[in-house]
Amino acid sequence: MLTPAEHRAARLGGWFGIGLLAAAIGIPVAALLAGSTGAGFGVDPYLLRITRFTLLQAGLSTALSIALAIPLARALARHPALPGRSLLLRLFAIPLGLPPLVAALGLIVVWGRQGIVNAGLLRLGVDQPVSIYGLSGILMAHVFFNLPLATRLMLMGLERLPAEYWKNAAILGMTRANVFRLIEWPAIAQLAGGAAGLVFMLCVTSFTLVLVLGGGPAATTLEVAIYQALRFDFDPPRAVLLALVQIALTSAVLIALRVLKSPAEEAPQLGLSPARPDVAPGLPALADRVLILASALFVIAPLAATLVAGLRADLVRILTDALLWRAILTSLAVAAAAAATSTMLALLLVRARHSVAESQTAFAGRILSWLAGIAGSLVLLAPPVVMGAGWFLLLSGATRALALPLMIIVLINAMMALPFVIRVIEPAHRTAMSRNGRLCLSLGVTGINRLRRVDLPALARPLATAFAFAMALSLGDLGAVALFGGDRIVTLPWLLLQKMGSYRTADAAGIALILAVLCMGLMALSDRTGAGREAARP
Structure with a gap:
C-alpha cells in the first residue's frame, strides 16, 4: 500500500525511467534513420548475402540446439539418480555467464587446427581435420551456448509432470514411443516454441562469436558487417542500412517470441512414486548414458581447456603488465x-x-504501466552493436574524447542487462510490498523514511543480486567496446581480442582465465540467493 504522495513519486520515477530508456534507444535509432537518406535502399547483393547468412546460421544453430536438447533432456529426466547429474546441471549453467570471447578461445583450443581433437584425428590418419572457422565453427559455438540453455528448459517441463502420469503409463503398459508421444512431447511442446524463438534471437544478434570464428567475408552476419563498415571501411550509409535491417529482423523475432512463448502450467503433484515405465536396463539405458556423457564432454571440454591453457600461461608476467591492470x-x-x-x-x-x-x-497510468512492462523487450530491438552504431555516428566528430564514449558504453551495457535485472527485482518487490505495505501505513512510516528504513532493506539482497548479475554481463561484453575501444579505452574483452588477433595465444589464454574468474565470481555471487537463476531463465 502506498500513500498518494508515494504513488505520485513512483509514477514520476517511472516516467523518468521511460524517458531515459527512450533516449538510450531512440537517439541512436533516430541517428540511424537520419543517416538512411544516403544509404540507398535498392537491391544490394552484399546486403542480401549478409542477411541470408545471418538467417541461415541462426536457423541451423536453433535447429541443432533444439534437436539435441530434446533427447538430452529426456535422458536426464529418465535418470534422476544418475551419479553426477546435479553437478552436470550446475555446469550447464556456466555458459550463461561465460563471456563469449572466453568460450571462443576454449573452443579453439579444443577444436582448432592445432587443437586437441584435430591432433588426435591427425594421429589416426584423418587428412582433413575439423574446421572451427566459418559456418561450422559458428554453429559449434552457438550449440555450446544454447544446448545447455534449451536442455534446462526442456528438463524443467519434464520434471513438472505429475508422478501419477508414470504410474498410469506403467499400468497401461505403454511403450517408450507411446510415452514420448502421449506424455513427454506435450510437456516439451509447451516450451519448444519459446525456447526455439529465444535461441534464434540469441543467434541473430550474436556478434562476438561470429567476429572471432567467422573466418572471413563468406561467414559474416549483419552485426559483424555493421562493425566492419564503421571500424574498417568507415562507410556510414552502409552501416545505417545494415543496422536498419537488423532492427527489422529483431522486431520480427520478438513478435514471434510473444506468439510462441506460452508458459507451461504447473501440474499438481500427488506425491506418488516417480518410477517410469520407459526406464529399463540394457541398450536404451546405455544409450541414454552415452548421450549424457557426450553432451557433458562437449560442454565441459572448452571450459576445462580454457582453465588449463590459462594456468599454463605466464600469469606472473601477465599480472605485472600495466596495460592489463x-x-x-x-x-x-x-x-x-x-x-x-x-x-x-x-x-x-x-x-x-x-x-x-x-x-x-x-489512461496515462495505464500507458505508463504498459511501457514499463515492455521495457525489457524494447531493449532487445536494438542490440549493443546497433545502438553503438547510432551513437558512433553521432559522436564521429568527438571520437578523440574519452568521457563521452565511456558514458555511451556504460549506457549500452546497462540497457543490455535491463531485462535480466527486472526479472530479479520485480518478484521480490511485489513480495516486499504485500508484506510491508499495510503495516507501514498503520505505523505512519511513509515517504523517504519508508524507502530508507523498510523498502530498500527488504530489497537489499535482490538488488545486490541484480547488481552482480548486471555487472557480470557488462564485464564480459564486447559489443559496445568493439566500436569505441582503442588505445585510450581498453577493457578486458578488448585486450583479449587484441591478443587473439595478434596470435599471442598464451597471453590470450591467461587474460581469458582472469576474465572468466571475474565474471563467474560475480555470477556465483548473484546465484547465492537463487534470484540469479531466475534472471538467467528466459
Whole structure:
C-alpha cells in the first residue's frame, strides 16, 4: 500500500525511467534513420548475402540446439539418480555467464587446427581435420551456448509432470514411443516454441562469436558487417542500412517470441512414486548414458581447456603488465556503472508498475504501466552493436574524447542487462510490498523514511543480486567496446581480442582465465540467493 504522495513519486520515477530508456534507444535509432537518406535502399547483393547468412546460421544453430536438447533432456529426466547429474546441471549453467570471447578461445583450443581433437584425428590418419572457422565453427559455438540453455528448459517441463502420469503409463503398459508421444512431447511442446524463438534471437544478434570464428567475408552476419563498415571501411550509409535491417529482423523475432512463448502450467503433484515405465536396463539405458556423457564432454571440454591453457600461461608476467591492470580497472568501473544504472532504472520501472496496479488509474497510468512492462523487450530491438552504431555516428566528430564514449558504453551495457535485472527485482518487490505495505501505513512510516528504513532493506539482497548479475554481463561484453575501444579505452574483452588477433595465444589464454574468474565470481555471487537463476531463465 502506498500513500498518494508515494504513488505520485513512483509514477514520476517511472516516467523518468521511460524517458531515459527512450533516449538510450531512440537517439541512436533516430541517428540511424537520419543517416538512411544516403544509404540507398535498392537491391544490394552484399546486403542480401549478409542477411541470408545471418538467417541461415541462426536457423541451423536453433535447429541443432533444439534437436539435441530434446533427447538430452529426456535422458536426464529418465535418470534422476544418475551419479553426477546435479553437478552436470550446475555446469550447464556456466555458459550463461561465460563471456563469449572466453568460450571462443576454449573452443579453439579444443577444436582448432592445432587443437586437441584435430591432433588426435591427425594421429589416426584423418587428412582433413575439423574446421572451427566459418559456418561450422559458428554453429559449434552457438550449440555450446544454447544446448545447455534449451536442455534446462526442456528438463524443467519434464520434471513438472505429475508422478501419477508414470504410474498410469506403467499400468497401461505403454511403450517408450507411446510415452514420448502421449506424455513427454506435450510437456516439451509447451516450451519448444519459446525456447526455439529465444535461441534464434540469441543467434541473430550474436556478434562476438561470429567476429572471432567467422573466418572471413563468406561467414559474416549483419552485426559483424555493421562493425566492419564503421571500424574498417568507415562507410556510414552502409552501416545505417545494415543496422536498419537488423532492427527489422529483431522486431520480427520478438513478435514471434510473444506468439510462441506460452508458459507451461504447473501440474499438481500427488506425491506418488516417480518410477517410469520407459526406464529399463540394457541398450536404451546405455544409450541414454552415452548421450549424457557426450553432451557433458562437449560442454565441459572448452571450459576445462580454457582453465588449463590459462594456468599454463605466464600469469606472473601477465599480472605485472600495466596495460592489463588498466583494462581490469576500466572494465570494473564500466561494469559497476552499468550495473548501477540498470538496477536503478529497473527499480524505477518496477515501482511505477506496482503503483499503477495498486490503484485505479487514468489512461496515462495505464500507458505508463504498459511501457514499463515492455521495457525489457524494447531493449532487445536494438542490440549493443546497433545502438553503438547510432551513437558512433553521432559522436564521429568527438571520437578523440574519452568521457563521452565511456558514458555511451556504460549506457549500452546497462540497457543490455535491463531485462535480466527486472526479472530479479520485480518478484521480490511485489513480495516486499504485500508484506510491508499495510503495516507501514498503520505505523505512519511513509515517504523517504519508508524507502530508507523498510523498502530498500527488504530489497537489499535482490538488488545486490541484480547488481552482480548486471555487472557480470557488462564485464564480459564486447559489443559496445568493439566500436569505441582503442588505445585510450581498453577493457578486458578488448585486450583479449587484441591478443587473439595478434596470435599471442598464451597471453590470450591467461587474460581469458582472469576474465572468466571475474565474471563467474560475480555470477556465483548473484546465484547465492537463487534470484540469479531466475534472471538467467528466459
